[in-house]
Amino acid sequence: MNTKYFDHITAQNILGSVLFDLSAISYITFIFLIAHAIPGNFKYRETYQTVLKISFYLINLLFIAANLIDIIYFRFTGRRSTFSMITAKGMEKEALGLLLSFIKEFWYIPLLFTILSILFWKSIPNFKNKNEIKSFTKEKFLKQSFYFLTSVFLLLIVGRGGFQKKTLRIVDAAKYSSLNNAPLILNTPFCILKTISQKEDIDKVNYFDKKHLDSIYKPILSFKGTETVNKKNVVIIILESFGHENISKKQTPFLDSLITKSYYFKNGFANGKVSIDAVPSIISSIPSLMNNSFIISSYSLDKTNSLPKILKKEGYETSFFHGAFNGSQNFDQYAKAAGFEKYFGKDEYIGTEAFDGKWGIFDEEFLQFFAGKLSSFKEPFFSTIFTISSHNPYKIPERYKDKFPKGTTVVQESIAYTDYSLKLFFENAKKQKWYNNTLFVISADHTSSSGESEIDKTIIGKFHIPILFFDPSNPNFSGVDEKNFQQIDIMPSIIDYLGIKTDLICFGKSFKSNLNFAVFYLQGIYHCVQDDYYLAFANNQVIGLYNWKKDPLLKTNLQNQNTFKTIEISNFLKAYIQNFNERVIDNKLSF
Template sequence: MKKPFYFQPLYFLFWVLFFIVSRAAFLLYHLDNTTQVTISELAGTFWYGSRLDLSFASYLSAVPFIVAFVSSLWQRLPAAAIIRWFTFVWLGIISVILAADLELYSHWGFRLDSTPLQYLNTPTEMAASAASAPLLLLTFVALALTGIFIIIYKLFFDLANYRLNRFSWITAVLSFAFIALLVLPMRGGVQQIPINQSTAYFSDKPFVNHASLNMPWNMMHSMLKYGEQSTNPYLYLPADSAENVVHKLYSSVADTSGQVVKTGKPNVLFIILESYTAKMVESLGGEKGVTPNLDKLAKEGISFTNFYASGDRSQKGMVSILSGYPVQPATSIVKVPKKSEKLPQLSHTFEQQGYNTSFYYGGELEFANLKSYFLNGGYDKLIDKYAFPEESYNSKWGAHDHVLFERVLKDLKNEKEPFFSTVYTLSSHEPFEIPTKPKFPVTDDVSKYRNSVNYTDWALGNFIAAAKKESWWQNTLVVLVADHGHPYPNKDENHAPSKFHIPFILTGGAISKHGVTIDALGSQTDIAATILSQVGLPHTEYVWSRNLLAPTKKPFAFYVFQDGFGYITPAGVVTFDNTAKKVISRDEAVSESQLQAGKAYLQYSFADFLEK
């Protein structure tokens, strides 16, 4: 007959084993990445990740340990049944989340955390994003994990053998002691600071560190911290030093600017392209034949060839483009309306100058809380999927891009000039559904993405061709830019600069120069100052924005990914992991001062975010 206090340590080890197997499943699912690491790094993912495994095993053991303690005092408690069903339910929940994490990591480049909470108010869009996932395989993984460990539980945890309902003072005392002892692995030991993600980080390879994480622990920690942004986690320099570094970056921009717009008060039409990467644009060194219309527009206007997205999410890109504001690595200012309402917006700036303003999107504006942001921008007209007939909902996201452009063209025929209008496409978002015959063979998600980009380019080309026949065209500046880049087609690492390299093109009838390429370094935050300078409007409100057509002594581009940043200068690129507090990659010519400038920029911009 087994003694009652054998149950607690064995139950604890049951969950530890579950997390070891889960980590092995993660490594197998991402075998392409796993084969690139050494044996010692592979072993390190289990060793360094063990403290987080022990921590979350402690959280899961708390309820069964309490039940075991109570059952030693109250023999009528159905302890065996309670613990059994508690275990089976949590096995199922965690297995499903772990399976989802396997595929999401392929797209996001980071382990599952509180990020999905940002999209709970738009479940349809969440489902659309997941539509391209191998659901049968992931379902099998979830069921297999659950089933295997239910069998293990039944084989080794016949709780009747542990005499949980037999009273003795020693059993009660030991049961209580086991509960108390859980505190140590929960917090990771007796050290002053409880464990966090960096506890599992030990390598300079992001994938290795990510594999070391205990995903359920990571998600729990992130959810508990969700919305909690009262302190600055990026304190690398003294506050005045960080401020001084950033001010020098912006004070180095000259007051003079090259003029490329030939009319004094042109219409301004922003076309924001969903998930457009430079790797798909031939004129930017990308694949041939995917975006012929965008390449043509680049030749007709001005193309910025060294331009980068500020972040890797739509809501982050929108704020950078339309407010000239930096992106936060692990949150987004649009999720906090009391902060985002304090930002300047181009729509409001143009409205104050007598412009009629409008925003067009074929999907739901509520997505990622963007509606509150756009309402704060004071647009005269906001058009989303509900302004389109249901028969035009050819995509799970909403109206396809050619339908969207047809509506924009129709409305602009009757729009009073001058106008400021923003159009946001959606068809090149996962699951990459298009209503036309694919141009390229469809073999995998990469080819689906390629075809979706090509479809949007076709819709854009038709729109521009029709717009050129309209009376408003000759007095219109068209701004083409992506909301963010994409890891496809090369499946870039999460921090790679090529993932953030995007098109930025000025064209339209109001442009006075054609076929110009500008290699000045810039990012989405610089669009506001650049455009306002061209139309003769002040941009003093947009303090984080630089005029890319003005000379500067300190050219740079800054971008963020999931708790990390990249900083680019003519010397090269450095990327930094804020969790591990380590450089991920660094070009040979990159100096220590460049790394410090990147840290200063993140620190100072996040301090500004907190003060909003």
């Protein structure tokens, strides 16, 4: 069902996927093996066998369901679901509504699940030996013990993936495929089981001693500031699923026109693949380098630098807007931890009835509500809004039926609607006295579920998003910047643009910096874009180096041909990882 997302499938891919399948089956089956094979005659009781059969059926059915759901969910995240993703922390209120819309839109998945459920039940044999064994001799005990121990041993070997030193891990999928095909090698039950007991997502690493580490990379930025801080209002607009694959098509005419008047980062990158990763990246310059999103990790209450805290010291009034249910994706909690003074969600919305029935307030009405609130704030103010309508189930108001181009992907009609809503917001904002004294920053949270070109399927394409700075009072602050720019660069760039004097622990960089890198992470693999090169790193070793400008489809691995560049970028990435892990674990993300 998802062939367009993957490269050509090879025999090695198939063999690798079977290895991971057998491992998952072994883990799931292990408890039932013990229950069936442990020596004794109690296991021949009919009630005991019936309970085992039903338990076996239901547990496997849960994992089958997870695999089927991932057929669709993968299109949005680019990875297999882990335990933290399926628990959907922060999404409890929306879950039922989204589940119903999922069933309606992707009806063939529940149908397939029903068919498999019936076939699976019929394939499980009934217990035939209903006569309890009354005598249990020593000979039978020894014989059953042999079968039991042999079976346990074999299942453990299959579960760990063979006799190798370390058990099979999620990241090992890269051994059997290209990076792009890794999710195809994995299966969702394996990923869930491998992450179910993870309390902490990162460990300290010791690639370099302190002196050597600081000489390669040190996440400390010092802004000297200007004599007078330019106390412009700051408005950050985070656009749901507005990946680069949607730009310069027919879907985003307003954003396309705004780009021509803005300082636009042509090579902009998201730091994560889901919405919950975008907020700490943009607001606090914290990259998403863990399997769990920072917001829902055990480190979410670490002391951090953040734009609301920094700007509040400069006299700014701060606020965060998100049109979904209050509590959605834990944004309200994180906004409070990040230092925002006010939070406006669905509950705080005042205006015409605009609930989409599933997710929250339609973008048009909520952006107008946002504009009205901005006009009520004392200047200077800093405010962030996160749009929602281009999120599944992609609902737009009935009055706009057939108004916007459908596009070639399911998300694009709602992208066009949000673009239109953005246009109406700016038309309203232009009439307000605060407009010409405001710096607007616009960024997508992540790419959408799919793109049309082959490049969109690559790792570069999966993280490529539009990022732009627009200052209506400064027409000279415009043009196209081709440096590698990521969401975590937004915070230091705003501080630099406003001329604020401060020292920061920050994993991003200012747009004025000569550094030219972006770092992101996806299911056990670190990705680093530096200048014209892209490097993949996993299991403490480089697994690929590509010139992504000359080789956009990432076909030619230069790792062995260009050892100097491989060592240079990998050392930078290792220093980056070491700094990040150490500071997050030790709660040293701020001075």
